[in-house]
Amino acid sequence: MTADRLERSAKPPRTLAERLTTFDRRWIFLAMGLAIVIPLLYPLNLPFKPSPMVIALYDTVESLKEEDVVYLSVDLDPASTPELEPFFRAVVLHLKRKNIKIAIGSTWYSAPPLIERWVRDVVEPPQGIPGEDGYQGAPDRPYKKNADYAWLGFREGKEAVINRLGSDLQGNYSGRTSDGTPISSIPWLKDKKRLADFDLVILVSAGSPGAKEFVQQVQTRYSIPMVASVTSVMTTDLTPYYQAKQLLGLAGGMLASAEYEQLVGKPGLGAKAADVLSVGHLVVILAIVFGNIIYFTSRPGGVRWLRRLRRRGGGR
């Protein structure tokens, strides 16, 4: 036995507090990994109710009339698809079953391949088949390129592009859709010269430029009816605009997408992910609680500090 090992064996056993301070945080990573994977494999199907902001968004889309035209700005990248793709699918089904024409554009360079795939998978084929995947709503129909929807493409220029959409939408897209079709040859789109000519602007945004820039650059100036679906982290940035009625509805994050799916009547990717959200959030809360237990047990007088805090009703 070496001197080092002798010395270690002579040490008293470590206390719980000492052991907690050397806690390996890779256990937290493992817990988070399991919290994501297990609910996906074994869904808990926890119930949830739509929030007022999501209901307002649904009601705004529901108030559209047949043959109305909406501008759908999809500003995202693959990283944000878990949060926003469920909303996109649900809102497109909602629009299609009301026979509403859709013009799609983007200000993000990373969005077009995603949009093109979603157009093929979601916009063109019918999505709402009653009885299939638990869908109970009205059926939709296949949408045809340039007859029912138009993919206008991506334009670089960020806020300058958004500003120009407000004043000269067709000029912004050089008067053509992404496949080169002249906008003037599309009867339902040729008279839509600027965003204010659309019956509703729907924003699916993962960051900047996105919903915030649309509100700041064009909404107030041209009084454009606008709703948005954004990632969780953006929600608090945009709620003031919802309260001020600059946004008529707001869906923030994965849960809101699941809520919209529920309102449309077709639970999908969002509903599945809502369980992951529940367990994932629980793991974060447990990590906070556990971290604080270690903090209070490891500092000298930690428990006394708690008593003092209670007596004073304030901080240290």
Place this chain on the structure above:
Amino acid sequence: MVKKQLPLLIGSIAGALVVVDLFVPRGWVGETSDQLFEWGQILAAAALVLGGVNLMQVNYPKIRRREEDWPYKVVLLVSAATMFAFGIPWHKIGGAPSAGGVEIQEGGGAGGKATLRVVAARPDAVVKIDGGAVPIHGKTIGKASGEGGAPIEVALAPGPHKVQVFMTPVGYQELDADFEVAAGQTAVATAALPLTWGQEGRFRTWTYDHIFAPCNATMFALLAFFIASAAFRAFRARNTEAALLLSAAILVLLGRAPIGRLINDNLPDITNWIIDVPNNAGRRAIIMGAALGAIVTGLRVLLGLERQHVGGSE
């Protein structure tokens, strides 16, 4: 003088015009402002080219000198060059190759019927006849090739028809042809389905779907683990403010997930109140402060006091 003052003057006039357009969006002011925004878009597109040149200028010397992490810079430049090359519509240069066509031949068909023979160059191609109205093996869309890549034959009623032969993955040209066939004739649809390049080309789409999208999603997904780790290490109730922040965070975390309603039916309402009232109060203050700051900075640029964007020291 010209080098410094002229850009400032141009900036001031352009900026002032856009501000005036916000209040008087009519006549020549509106038109000029629109023109300025169009130029802005052109400049933004040109900046992408400059960015590419800059990428080379910054990274290539470091690779040549074998500076620290130079292999990563090689990966960066090779990736950028590859995506650039994949983004060019090469198939259109020198004339686009044909996706194929339909040729009518005498013979074939029996009992007053005609025949459609599909000859597809790619074994995974699929075929749709009359938009799915004519079934192929009982389905609206069927495989365009038989066993061992042999052509398939479908009996048709005499008259006009439409045939579409395509690949389900993106990035191939498709055969979409109308033809008219009489009884006793055979329409031979030859589908070459060549690869396409450019924005919706096979290579660019594959690279986006199989490299860019997974890498991009992975980076964002790691956030879940970082947040859990940060919550464990840093989110401590060191004082009253931190304890308050921590409590609010826990309430919002619970209320913004279905489990919140399971714990207590009022939890989502409490969460909504936290977001709607204290959060919005703070957020509005930040928005107002940022807006005032932006106005001041804008005014400094318009008045020529801010010179950093033209290389000035102030």
